[in-house]
Amino acid sequence: MRARAVAACAALLLGLAAGVSARADDQLHQEEAQIGAQEYALLEQKGEIIARPNSLYDVLDPIAHRIAAVADPQYDFPFHFILVHETQPNAFAVPGGNVYVTDSLMHFVQNYEELSGVLCHETSHDIHHDVVNNMAKDQTVGTLIDLLGALTGASKSGIGQLGENVVYTLQSDTFSREVEHNADQKGAITCAQAGINPWGMIWLFKNFEKADTGGAMEALSDHPTDTHRISDLENEFRADPALFGRYSSNMATATPLTGVPRTPRSAPPTAKPRPKAPYCCAPPSH
Numbered sequence: 563m564r565a566r567a568v569a570a571c572a573a574l575l576l577g578l579a580a581g582v583s584a585r586a587d588d589q590l591h592q593e594e595a596q597i598g599a600q601e602y603a604l605l606e607q608k609g610e611i612i613a614r615p616n617s618l619y620d621v622l623d624p625i626a627h628r629i630a631a632v633a634d635p636q637y638d639f640p641f642h643f644i645l646v647h648e649t650q651p652n653a654f655a656v657p658g659g660n661v662y663v664t665d666s667l668m669h670f671v672q673n674y675e676e677l678s679g680v681l682c683h684e685t686s687h688d689i690h691h692d693v694v695n696n697m698a699k700d701q702t703v704g705t706l707i708d709l710l711g712a713l714t715g716a717s718k719s720g721i722g723q724l725g726e727n728v729v730y731t732l733q734s735d736t737f738s739r740e741v742e743h744n745a746d747q748k749g750a751i752t753c754a755q756a757g758i759n760p761w762g763m764i765w766l767f768k769n770f771e772k773a774d775t776g777g778a779m780e781a782l783s784d785h786p787t788d789t790h791r792i793s794d795l796e797n798e799f800r801a802d803p804a805l806f807g808r809y810s811s812n813m814a815t816a817t818p819l820t821g822v823p824r825t826p827r828s829a830p831p832t833a834k835p836r837p838k839a840p841y842c843c844a845p846p847s848h
Contacts, residue, residue, distance in 0.1 A: 598658020675762025
C-alpha cells in the first residue's frame with residue numbers, strides 16, 4: 563500500500579515539475595521583475611547601494627557595457643551593474659537584470675580580465691534563470707514532503723524534520739555544482755564573444771586561493787572546488803580553439819585596472835559580511 567502511495571507521489575511530482583517547466587513566459591517575466599525590484603529596495607534600505615557619481619563606476623561601466631552588448635540579447639531585461647558596499651569580494655545576479663558588485667571585489671581584482679570574468683559569470687545566472695528555477699525546485703520539494711506525509715501516513719515529526727533538512731539545503735544562497743559549472747562555461751563564452759580574455763576567470767580563482775579574505779570559494783561541500791572549476795574551464799578553452807584560441811593564458815598580458823585604490827574601505831555598520839568568494843552566489847538571504 564505504501565509502495566503504491568509513494569509511486570503515486572512520484573507521479574504527482576513529475577506532473578508538478580512539468581507544470582513548472584510549462585509556465586508562461588509572461589509569468590516568468592513578472593516574477594523576475596518583482597524579485598529584482600524587491601532586492602533593490604532591500605539593499606537600498608540597508609544603505610549598501612553606492613550611488614553615482616563614484617569613481618569606481620568609471621572603472622566598472624566600460625567593462626559592463628562590453629559585456630551587456632553580448633548578454634542583453636539573450637535575456638528578457640537589459641543588464642545593469644550596480645556597486646554595493648560590503649566587506650567581502652563578491653558579486654551576485656538578481657532576476658530582472660541587476661548584477662551587484664561589491665566595492666571590496668573592485669579592490670580585490672588585479673586586472674580588467676578578472677573583473678570581466680566575474681560579470682560574465684553573473685549574467686549567465688540570469689540568462690539561465692537560475693534563481694527562479696531554484697525557487698521552483700524548493701516549492702516542488704515542499705509539495706512532495708506534504709504529499710508523502712498524506713499518502714504514506716508518516717508522522718508529522720518525521721516528515722517535518724525531513725522537510726526542514728531538505729529546504730535548508732535547497733534554500734542556501736549558493737547554487738549547485740551543475741549550475742555553477744554551467745555559469746562558468748557560459749561566462750567564458752560571453753567574455754570571449756565580447757573580445758575579453760576569458761582566462762581572467764582562472765586568474766581570479768588562483769588569486770582567491772592565495773588570498774586570506776575571510777571567505778571560502780565553496781559554501782557547500784558538494785560545490786565544485788577552485789581546482790575543479792579551473793580544470794573545467796581549461797578543458798573548455800582547449801575544446802573550442804576557434805573561440806578561445808586567440809586568448810593568452812599568461813597573466814602578464816592582463817590589462818591592469820587603473821583608478822581603483824588597492825586598500826579596501828571599511829564596511830558601514832549596516833553592511834553584513836557575506837562569506838563567499840567571487841561569482842558563486844545567488845541573491846543574498848535577508
